[in-house]
Amino acid sequence: MDFKAVWEAMEECQRLGLVKSVGVSNFSCKKLSQLMVNAKIPPAVNQVQLNPAWQQRKLRDFCEENGILVSAWAPLGASGASWGSLAVMDSPILKEIAAAKGKSTAQVSLRWIYQQGVSVIVKSFNKERMKENLGIFDWELSEEELQQISQMPQHRGVSGQLFISPNGPYKTVQELWDDDS
Numbered sequence: 461m462d463f464k465a466v467w468e469a470m471e472e473c474q475r476l477g478l479v480k481s482v483g484v485s486n487f488s489c490k491k492l493s494q495l496m497v498n499a500k501i502p503p504a505v506n507q508v509q510l511n512p513a514w515q516q517r518k519l520r521d522f523c524e525e526n527g528i529l530v531s532a533w534a535p536l537g538a539s540g541a542s543w544g545s546l547a548v549m550d551s552p553i554l555k556e557i558a559a560a561k562g563k564s565t566a567q568v569s570l571r572w573i574y575q576q577g578v579s580v581i582v583k584s585f586n587k588e589r590m591k592e593n594l595g596i597f598d599w600e601l602s603e604e605e606l607q608q609i610s611q612m613p614q615h616r617g618v619s620g621q622l623f624i625s626p627n628g629p630y631k632t633v634q635e636l637w638d639d640d641s
């Protein structure tokens with residue numbers, strides 16, 4: 461993909477007032493760096509897979525240094541989807557913290573993301589679970605709980621295998637994600 465030309469067109473949209481801000485999704489540190497060599501307007505946001513089972517520390521540090529907000533998709537690991545993972549919803553650490561605090565595992569995950577300064581895009585088709593997912597703003601995780609969550613095993617839940625092709629721009633999963641974590 462011609463990042464330079466596409467980003468110039470995005471910048472033009474902002475200059476014309478057609479959009480308030482422009483951002484990217486699934487960008488690694490390497491791809492963000494490449495984009496920013498020519499960018500006049502840096503991306504406002506980078507929306508990536510992020511949850512306690514895939515914490516993206518390197519990418520978060522990079523985005524913070526460059527003033528780019530990080531936004532989390534699959535904040536619960538997208539456990540309901542065929543391409544998703546149970547690493548969040550079945551995590552013994554998250555379940556234990558949830559039980560101790562009288563919260564749900566989903567709420568602990570969402571609150572952890574929020575306390576990292578990352579915005580959350582959680583999906584539910586169920587009214588009760590939507591309410592539950594909004595109930596994360598009047599309590600907090602302690603230093604000790606944050607410490608426990610930081611020790612969780614890390615797995616890239618969604619591999620991106622579908623986007624790999626010998627004839628496409630990304631021939632391996634490593635090339636797609638640039639091995640960021």
Ligand SMILES: NC(=O)c1ccc[n+]([C@@H]2O[C@H](COP(=O)([O-])OP(=O)(O)OC[C@H]3O[C@@H](n4cnc5c(N)ncnc54)[C@H](OP(=O)(O)O)[C@@H]3O)[C@@H](O)[C@H]2O)c1
Pocket residue numbers: 485486507508532533534535536537538539540541564566567581582583584585586589590592593
């Ligand atoms: N930028 C991108 O490339 C990208 C990629 C993927 C997804 N996204 C977006 O990210 C958003 C997040 O969705 P997602 O599918 O990635 O994954 P997700 O929010 O991690 O997980 C959604 C799944 O969790 C269930 N769920 C939601 N709240 C729950 C709760 N409190 N307790 C138990 N289960 C709960 C939902 O089922 P119920 O509906 O039954 O509650 C659904 O099956 C979506 O809007 C999607 O469009 C963006």
Ligand SMILES: *[C@@H]1O[C@H](CO)[C@@H](O)[C@H](O)[C@H]1NC(C)=O
Pocket residue numbers: 485486618619620621623
């Ligand atoms: C981001 O990556 C996921 C997983 O490979 C994919 O499902 C999604 O479509 C990608 N999003 C964009 C905007 O390319």
